[in-house]
Amino acid sequence: MATRSTAEAQRTGGRTDAASMRRANTGLILRHLRDQGGRSRARLAAETGLSKATMSTLIAELVERGLVVEGQPDRAGAVGRPGLTVTLDGRGVCGLGVEISVDYLSLIAVDLSGTVIRESTRPIDAANLPAADVIARVADLLGETLASLRSAGVRCVAITVAAPGFADSDTGIVRLASNLGWRDVALVDDLKQSLGQEVPPISAQHDAKLGAVAELAQLAGRDVEDLLYISGDVGVGGGIISGGQIMRGAKGSAGEIGHLPLDPAGRQCACGRRGCWETMVGLAAFLRLAADEADPVRNPGRPLEDRLRELHRRAEDGDERTLSALATVAEGLGAGVSILVDILDPLLVVLGGYFAWFEEWLIAPVADLVVERRLNPDTEVCRVVGSSLGLTSAARGGAHYSIDRVFQDPSVVSS
Amino acid sequence: MATRSTAEAQRTGGRTDAASMRRANTGLILRHLRDQGGRSRARLAAETGLSKATMSTLIAELVERGLVVEGQPDRAGAVGRPGLTVTLDGRGVCGLGVEISVDYLSLIAVDLSGTVIRESTRPIDAANLPAADVIARVADLLGETLASLRSAGVRCVAITVAAPGFADSDTGIVRLASNLGWRDVALVDDLKQSLGQEVPPISAQHDAKLGAVAELAQLAGRDVEDLLYISGDVGVGGGIISGGQIMRGAKGSAGEIGHLPLDPAGRQCACGRRGCWETMVGLAAFLRLAADEADPVRNPGRPLEDRLRELHRRAEDGDERTLSALATVAEGLGAGVSILVDILDPLLVVLGGYFAWFEEWLIAPVADLVVERRLNPDTEVCRVVGSSLGLTSAARGGAHYSIDRVFQDPSVVSS
DNA sequence: CCGAGTTAGTTCGCAGTTTGGCCTAATTCG
DNA sequence: CGAATTAGGCCAAACTGCGAACTAACTCGG
Numbered sequence: 001m002a003t004r005s006t007a008e009a010q011r012t013g014g015r016t017d018a019a020s021m022r023r024a025n026t027g028l029i030l031r032h033l034r035d036q037g038g039r040s041r042a043r044l045a046a047e048t049g050l051s052k053a054t055m056s057t058l059i060a061e062l063v064e065r066g067l068v069v070e071g072q073p074d075r076a077g078a079v080g081r082p083g084l085t086v087t088l089d090g091r092g093v094c095g096l097g098v099e100i101s102v103d104y105l106s107l108i109a110v111d112l113s114g115t116v117i118r119e120s121t122r123p124i125d126a127a128n129l130p131a132a133d134v135i136a137r138v139a140d141l142l143g144e145t146l147a148s149l150r151s152a153g154v155r156c157v158a159i160t161v162a163a164p165g166f167a168d169s170d171t172g173i174v175r176l177a178s179n180l181g182w183r184d185v186a187l188v189d190d191l192k193q194s195l196g197q198e199v200p201p202i203s204a205q206h207d208a209k210l211g212a213v214a215e216l217a218q219l220a221g222r223d224v225e226d227l228l229y230i231s232g233d234v235g236v237g238g239g240i241i242s243g244g245q246i247m248r249g250a251k252g253s254a255g256e257i258g259h260l261p262l263d264p265a266g267r268q269c270a271c272g273r274r275g276c277w278e279t280m281v282g283l284a285a286f287l288r289l290a291a292d293e294a295d296p297v298r299n300p301g302r303p304l305e306d307r308l309r310e311l312h313r314r315a316e317d318g319d320e321r322t323l324s325a326l327a328t329v330a331e332g333l334g335a336g337v338s339i340l341v342d343i344l345d346p347l348l349v350v351l352g353g354y355f356a357w358f359e360e361w362l363i364a365p366v367a368d369l370v371v372e373r374r375l376n377p378d379t380e381v382c383r384v385v386g387s388s389l390g391l392t393s394a395a396r397g398g399a400h401y402s403i404d405r406v407f408q409d410p411s412v413v414s415s
Numbered sequence: 416m417a418t419r420s421t422a423e424a425q426r427t428g429g430r431t432d433a434a435s436m437r438r439a440n441t442g443l444i445l446r447h448l449r450d451q452g453g454r455s456r457a458r459l460a461a462e463t464g465l466s467k468a469t470m471s472t473l474i475a476e477l478v479e480r481g482l483v484v485e486g487q488p489d490r491a492g493a494v495g496r497p498g499l500t501v502t503l504d505g506r507g508v509c510g511l512g513v514e515i516s517v518d519y520l521s522l523i524a525v526d527l528s529g530t531v532i533r534e535s536t537r538p539i540d541a542a543n544l545p546a547a548d549v550i551a552r553v554a555d556l557l558g559e560t561l562a563s564l565r566s567a568g569v570r571c572v573a574i575t576v577a578a579p580g581f582a583d584s585d586t587g588i589v590r591l592a593s594n595l596g597w598r599d600v601a602l603v604d605d606l607k608q609s610l611g612q613e614v615p616p617i618s619a620q621h622d623a624k625l626g627a628v629a630e631l632a633q634l635a636g637r638d639v640e641d642l643l644y645i646s647g648d649v650g651v652g653g654g655i656i657s658g659g660q661i662m663r664g665a666k667g668s669a670g671e672i673g674h675l676p677l678d679p680a681g682r683q684c685a686c687g688r689r690g691c692w693e694t695m696v697g698l699a700a701f702l703r704l705a706a707d708e709a710d711p712v713r714n715p716g717r718p719l720e721d722r723l724r725e726l727h728r729r730a731e732d733g734d735e736r737t738l739s740a741l742a743t744v745a746e747g748l749g750a751g752v753s754i755l756v757d758i759l760d761p762l763l764v765v766l767g768g769y770f771a772w773f774e775e776w777l778i779a780p781v782a783d784l785v786v787e788r789r790l791n792p793d794t795e796v797c798r799v800v801g802s803s804l805g806l807t808s809a810a811r812g813g814a815h816y817s818i819d820r821v822f823q824d825p826s827v828v829s830s
Numbered sequence: 831c832c833g834a835g836t837t838a839g840t841t842c843g844c845a846g847t848t849t850g851g852c853c854t855a856a857t858t859c860g
Numbered sequence: 861c862g863a864a865t866t867a868g869g870c871c872a873a874a875c876t877g878c879g880a881a882c883t884a885a886c887t888c889g890g
Binding site for chain 2: 864865866867868869870871876877878
Binding site: 247 | 640660670671688754
């Protein structure tokens with residue numbers, strides 16, 4: 001069986017040498033500290049299977065690189081010499097994620113422990129600007145952030161750009177992003193050009209895939225390896241995590257779930273077909289169901305958050321029309337989710353985007369439908385939850401995807 | 416991001432030591448020889464990135480273990496000392512796969528180069544026998560085969576049993592196999608008990624997943640890492656290969672594609688829902704469409720192969736009813752396949768089971784539907800082909816899955 | 831207050847692995 | 861037949877992780 005090369009294998013071209021060994025083991029320790037929390041060298045050795053001697057030298061290297069610190073005594077009061085707790089301390093390094101959306105650019109930086117250390121959002125009218133201008137704004141935002149991080153003494157290890165469309169993660173070219181009107185835009189190369197030589201590696205990824213990464217990071221240490229993230233926007237996108245890895249697909253477009261043909265007699269979709277899932281549960285469908293055209297919540301000039309807030313208030317107030325719209329969306333959502341659950345068998349389904357805003361009315365009915373339609377009544381059914389990450393989950397996922405390099409290979413951050 | 420432990424990491428509990436390093440590198444060489452064919456040490460060293468010195472010692476180990484042989488001179492006629500071609504020669508080791516089907520047991524053994532060295536099929540009426548009796552017959556078949564292999568000097572490195580249902584690959588328990596009437600059967604443990612101590616490791620896997628593995632093995636070296644296999648039997652099952660790995664899912668049931676609700680007004684399905692995909696394109700549906708109840712092809716007493724052969728003849732003869740049934744099945748098949756292609760983005764869709772028997776009438780219409788429904792007209796569309804492996808693909812996949820251990824870690828075969 | 835017992839972490843020699851350089855072997859070319 | 865070229869083996873060097881011995885720091889019981 002062929003095996004897609006991992007980050008580690010790529011560095012050496014598939015072979016394993018002494019340096020790979022060390023990289024793999026330091027990465028293992030770092031991941032263990034992230035997932036299980038700080039602990040003594042002795043415990044780390046016992047839990048990872050490495051010897052105490054090796055642990056000492058590897059921890060020394062990680063301290064040297066500024067990725068962990070020695071802290072308070074462990075097990076105070078217990079018999080024997082107390083161990084010194086080793087804790088993740090990656091305040092000196094960070095990963096960056098930028099999301100290019102139709103109406104805003106959003107940037108997030110997280111440090112090694114997953115803490116958000118920079119966050120900014122800028123409105124933009126991406127659909128009506130040439131791609132070059134949008135990229136220039138992204139470059140500006142990145143340039144400023146990098147400068148600010150540099151002066152704060154924080155190194156950025158990688159940048160991941162979330163693009164709302166088919167992004168070829170090898171070449172960094174966005175093949176097609178219909179909401180932006182993009183086609184074959186060399187996003188990564190253009191950004192590299194604008195930012196100059198001294199810039200961390202940049203990659204591009206589909207936004208929903210990064211949303212899934214963000215949710216996975218949120219659950220770090222809880223042994224979730226199979227997860228489906230569904231982004232609810234004008235389009236409906238999916239990010240699939242299988243066995244702890246993002247599912248790419250042959251052309252990088254796995255997870256395109258917005259066009260499930262669920263209603264043969266349904267409305268015309270932008271893709272040309274009829275009755276696609278997103279014509280039933282996408283943001284446009286919800287707004288159409290919930291309000292008349294003249295209603296301010298359907299005014300595309302107003303910020304989306306305001307309009308959603310207003311609709312949320314109406315739902316809380318028991319407005320019939322809003323509640324019925326939510327019920328309709330929930331039904332369509334449940335139908336699609338239960339199909340996906342059958343095929344993909346995730347442990348967890350996370351509803352993001354606007355779905356998360358209305359989780360009080362959407363989650364329960366969707367979860368019920370999944371239970372009702374499950375095939376094997378014995379097995380535990382997968383959970384359905386709303387995302388808690390808001391509208392910036394793709395940027396956050398990009399940041400986590402970036403910082404993940406360090407957990408795969410701590411030597412990327414030079415001491 | 417959590418990463419499901421690989422076979423290699425499992426051996427050492429996640430850490431990497433010198434022995435892991437050697438295992439990884441010998442495995443790399445073996446896979447390279449399998450995928451790229453025999454070649455000299457010098458070429459191997461250049462292509463894998465290992466040094467010539469290392470290559471010498473590792474090849475020596477592989478020769479010692481009886482997995483490769485030195486053969487004819489390479490590059491005869493060219494300038495310089497000709498290299499000796501090193502070739503895979505695993506005639507001394509094999510992997511075993513057994514498929515438990517409703518009406519037959521099927522066993523296949525493949526050696527290291529993928530050649531089938533044992534093949535046998537026994538009829539069985541599995542649905543009307545207690546699980547214990549079925550397992551006893553499987554144990555008989557395995558016992559005889561193992562004895563025969565032993566006397567031929569061939570070592571069996573592992574056994575993989577294809578079960579037609581939810582199989583927990585960790586515990587070896589078949590949770591639910593509705594066609595057999597099985598529920599929580601400790602398949603692997605019972606087999607181990609029957610076969611005694613001196614037996615290779617046994618594992619159980621869903622049959623469609625192993626079908627996908629068989630197809631992947633068929634394509635070894637052709638850089639296919641994302642593949643969808645669809646088995647057409649009474650039920651319709653799927654096996655997903657993503658990034659070169661079988662997609663398991665959280666509970667091991669990823670790929671359950673038979674119950675896509677494609678026709679809300681459709682027929683009642685055995686699962687309790689209505690209009691599931693397999694009620695449209697499963698074997699039962701095809702037979703129902705193609706012949707009256709009294710027709711001998713619908714007599715469940717006759718061997719399935721005979722009945723399919725008869726229907727194939729009718730289709731070749733241009734029989735209206737048969738052709739119209741095939742057209743209907745093709746339409747339903749295309750609808751489902753294009754959904755799956757959207758979600759999973761495979762490079763290749765392989766239709767197995769009875770679909771493969773009728774590929775002349777099914778492939779083209781299905782492929783056309785996939786093309787017609789694709790989302791992004793720029794990208795190359797995925798190919799749809801019929802399986803060439805016949806009804807034994809699950810057993811074959813099990814055999815390949817078994818022998819794959821050696822490619823991951825050649826040290827499993829002791830010299 | 832003190833010694834025994836216990837646990838943490840370091841040091842050091844050892845075994846295993848890959849590597850680069852050097853050598854020999856085998857072939858072609860002129 | 862000698863020069864050039866390529867393959868493959870051998871060996872010391874560098875690096876890794878490991879086990880054992882050792883030191884350090886603490887608790888417990890008398």
